[in-house]
Amino acid sequence: MLEALKKQVWNANLELVRRGVVIYTWGNVSGIDRSAGLVVIKPSGVSYDAMQPDDMVVVELETGARVDGKWNPSSDTQTHLELYRAFSSLGGITHTHSVHAIAFAQAGRDIPALGTTHADYFYGDIPCTRSLTQEEVQTAYELNTGKVIAETLRERSIDPLAVPGIVVRNHGPFTWGADADASVYHAVVLETVAEMALKTLLLNPEAVLPQFVLDKHYFRKHGPNAYYGQK
Numbered sequence: 065m066l067e068a069l070k071k072q073v074w075n076a077n078l079e080l081v082r083r084g085v086v087i088y089t090w091g092n093v094s095g096i097d098r099s100a101g102l103v104v105i106k107p108s109g110v111s112y113d114a115m116q117p118d119d120m121v122v123v124e125l126e127t128g129a130r131v132d133g134k135w136n137p138s139s140d141t142q143t144h145l146e147l148y149r150a151f152s153s154l155g156g157i158t159h160t161h162s163v164h165a166i167a168f169a170q171a172g173r174d175i176p177a178l179g180t181t182h183a184d185y186f187y188g189d190i191p192c193t194r195s196l197t198q199e200e201v202q203t204a205y206e207l208n209t210g211k212v213i214a215e216t217l218r219e220r221s222i223d224p225l226a227v228p229g230i231v232v233r234n235h236g237p238f239t240w241g242a243d244a245d246a247s248v249y250h251a252v253v254l255e256t257v258a259e260m261a262l263k264t265l266l267l268n269p270e271a272v273l274p275q276f277v278l279d280k281h282y283f284r285k286h287g288p289n290a291y292y293g294q295k
């Protein structure tokens with residue numbers, strides 16, 4: 065079942081390694097089949113070197129129950145499922161521990177929009193969530209991680225497709241997109257703009273990006289008046 069989606073999710077997981085945003089098993093990608101109500105996700109703790117499409121795990125969106133695959137799903141599965149349930153526009157989700165994004169997560173800071181590279185992909189600062197409470201960590205930790213991400217986006221009135229990523233405080237980045245490939249792409253871009261922002265802030269802690277430049281760069285690539293690229 066879901067052979068094409070398994071292959072896409074498998075390849076998207078390997079892409080994280082190829083792009084240098086994941087070492088060991090520090091990341092996971094999933095993709096969803098909305099019509100079937102099923103999510104395909106990386107298995108837990110299986111090395112990327114040996115991983116094959118058939119190693120992907122299929123779980124139910126609503127319950128997380130495994131319906132296909134021989135491994136346990138990623139330990140972060142409940143975070144992915146909560147985000148899919150909260151935002152119907154998401155088709156794929158990626159989680160990494162990429163270094164520069166983590167630096168902002170551990171510092172408890174948004175990744176500020178400081179230049180056009182950021183503005184091309186993220187319409188505004190990339191938020192950092194609040195800390196999870198002791199109870200949220202000790203009970204249903206992964207589910208609560210998804211809930212705090214959704215809470216942050218809603219409180220700030222952020223359309224998840226306009227700002228396709230976040231950093232969870234003291235943890236790291238989650239990104240998403242129309243499908244698994246798009247979520248990986250955003251994970252790589254998020255890590256790159258985090259590195260750019262960190263170095264910018266070292267040189268000039270007061271650096272800012274004017275709103276009209278943010279608007280120009282975001283809207284020339286996204287929305288009804290986009291004109292970047294080929295028609």
Ligand SMILES: [Zn+2]
Binds near residue numbers: 235236
């Ligand atoms: Zn993690």
